[in-house]
Amino acid sequence: MRAKIPLAIGMALLLLMLVCAAVPSWFAPYDPLEFDFAALLAAPSPEHLFGTDQFGRDMLSRTIYSARIDLQIAVFAMGGPLLIGSLIGLLVGWYGGWADAVFGRLADVVVTFPFLVLVIAIVAILGPGLINMYIAVACVGWVVYARLMRGEVRVQKAADYVAAGRVLGYSTGRILFRHVLPNAVRPVLVYAVTDMALAILLGSSLGYLGLGAQPPEAEWGALIADGRNFFTTAPWVSLTPGVAIVLAGLGFSLAGDGLAALLDVKR
Amino acid sequence: MSALLSASNLTRRFPGNRGLLDMLARKPRPVVHALSDVSIDVSAGETLGIVGESGCGKSTLARCLVRLIEPDEGNISFDGADVGSLEGPARRKFNRAVQMVFQDPYASLNPRMTVGSTLAEALRVHEIVPAAEINARVASLLDLVQLPATAATRYPHEFSGGQRQRIGIARALAVEPRVIIADEPVSALDVSVQAQIVNLFMELQERLGLALVFITHDLRLVRHMTHRVAVMYLGRVVEIGPVEDIFTAPRHPYTRALISAVPQLTPGLLRGEPAVRGELPSPLSPPSGCAFHPRCPIALPQCAAERPALDARGGTWPVACLRADEA
Incomplete structure (x- = not known):
């Protein structure tokens, strides 16, 4: 029961974001690119619930239309590291030995650098853009997943049901993917959901710096950056996408916590 | 059969594991x-x-x-x-x-x-x-x-x-x-x-x-x-044979100790002295000779020097004790 309420709130927020991303026209009162020169930097009002920017574009509509890019960032900036890291963690956790030692040192090197600095450095080398951002995040982010997975796999490897599988003559592939992986994947999945919140923040940070989504693709971080010049006079321009980021982050975090309780294995 | x-x-x-000091002292791995x-x-x-x-x-x-x-x-x-x-x-x-x-x-x-x-x-x-x-x-x-x-x-x-x-x-x-x-x-x-x-x-x-x-x-x-x-x-078989024979007439002192340590429900059968002394030695450094000798109630001096082989020793099933034929 304890898990149900946060999970429900989290899932509701994520569902809202998903629908916004799928059919933004249902919610957005205006075309996000429609200029309204009669209402430049207009304060929130019944016509523009969250105000307008310097070209008179409706901030609510812009924020809703941006959800698609941010959701994409959440999925891809989490998915790459999740897949790569889990596979590496599964293999080094199972085989150990020199591969594990090499992995350990490599992981140490990667985590020595601050995450964002390393990502920015890689994006700077590859050039700005979403694809390059995903590559950069995958290069850095896999370490967390690999470590989580490795630790779990080592615990599961010692369990007798794995020994039973070997006594039954099961292949290593079968034991790894049918027995060890399902029992080791829970912390990784839970982290992945929370990681999507971090991914959105990261995408927003890079968008704010101009390294992430490139115009005309609108993205919440870029929207906040757009509003920074008017922050004292028209704070709603930055605050509206800011609130969207907070809600999305909250949604992923709550869903992650709820999922953790839901996946708790009974022994 | x-x-x-x-x-x-x-x-x-x-x-086994050895500490850093042992490594520096070039002690062999246990x-x-x-x-x-x-x-x-x-x-x-x-x-x-x-x-x-x-x-x-x-x-x-x-x-x-x-x-x-x-x-x-x-x-x-x-x-x-x-x-x-x-x-x-x-x-x-x-x-x-x-x-x-x-x-x-x-x-x-x-x-x-x-x-x-x-x-x-x-x-x-x-x-x-x-x-x-x-x-x-x-x-x-x-x-x-x-x-x-x-x-x-x-x-x-x-x-x-x-x-x-x-x-x-x-x-x-x-x-x-x-x-x-x-x-x-x-x-x-x-x-x-x-x-x-x-x-x-x-x-x-x-x-x-x-x-x-x-x-x-x-x-x-x-x-x-x-x-x-x-x-x-301690990693060795000391006696092996038909279960009824061994339970009726155990030949190795360790087997005797194990059998006499089984809890009995008959009050009159309570024994006075324990048949075995001390704790199981560490398998990292098993005792010399017969590994059981430090705990054995009938150990002889040569038990510490000579490891008895698992042999029939005048009986019908193998036992690893120098004094098995005396019992």
Whole structure:
């Protein structure tokens, strides 16, 4: 029961974001690119619930239309590291030995650098853009997943049901993917959901710096950056996408916590 | 009766850990002698009991017999053929024939698989029955271990320890083995449940003509259900023979100590002095000569120098004690 309420709130927020991303026209009162020169930097009002920017574009509509890019960032900036890291963690956790030692040192090197600095450095080398951002995040982010997975796999490897599988003559592939992986994947999945919140923040940070989504693709971080010049006079321009980021982050975090309780294995 | 599964001269050492100071002092890495020169065999329809204190190498022996652990020396043969070099399909054939039941029924079942899929997997991998008959076979396996057929759709956590051990037994039986190695299969269970599982083992063995290696530290179980017994001390077999003979006239002082330590319900049989002194020595540095001599009530000076071989010594079954013929 304890898990149900946060999970429900989290899932509701994520569902809202998903629908916004799928059919933004249902919610957005205006075309996000429609200029309204009669209402430049207009304060929130019944016509523009969250105000307008310097070209008179409706901030609510812009924020809703941006959800698609941010959701994409959440999925891809989490998915790459999740897949790569889990596979590496599964293999080094199972085989150990020199591969594990090499992995350990490599992981140490990667985590020595601050995450964002390393990502920015890689994006700077590859050039700005979403694809390059995903590559950069995958290069850095896999370490967390690999470590989580490795630790779990080592615990599961010692369990007798794995020994039973070997006594039954099961292949290593079968034991790894049918027995060890399902029992080791829970912390990784839970982290992945929370990681999507971090991914959105990261995408927003890079968008704010101009390294992430490139115009005309609108993205919440870029929207906040757009509003920074008017922050004292028209704070709603930055605050509206800011609130969207907070809600999305909250949604992923709550869903992650709820999922953790839901996946708790009974022994 | 010829041996179905036999192990000869098995030796297995595990490297221990040494601290940084020991490394700097260039001390050699300590070695745990889990098994030293152990030979046992078991025939179809026979139950071999293996007893000994914790840490005497019983579990290592069990795991060597199913090839979960490779012995450093010695070899294992099944049906007359050496199994140490088997790989691929031949090894799977061996796996199919020699199954294991584990001590901890809570850890030995995959918690994310239903009982039915756990059993079906074993059937499918070894192609025991055609795909269409798998469900029926799962039901009959559950029936064999006296669980309801509805158990198939449930997860391990829905069962008690004893029921889980039945599932573990069913999984081992799924591949129609000829030998079952049971590593302390009831020591994690309540006494009332122990009896049910032990009886199930005996019944199954009789019905299926299995060779059973039953590892335990409970001598009453050994006497109740085994034909022969091997007594282990610090990685070695010190006495091996027919269970009734050994229980009536144990020849090794350690066996005598174990038997006299079994709790009796008859008050008049309370003994005064303990038959064995002190604690089990560390297997990292086993005593010289006969490993039992520091605890032995009848040790002679030469026991510390000379290790007695496992020999008949004037009796009908082998025992490793210099004074066995005196008793």
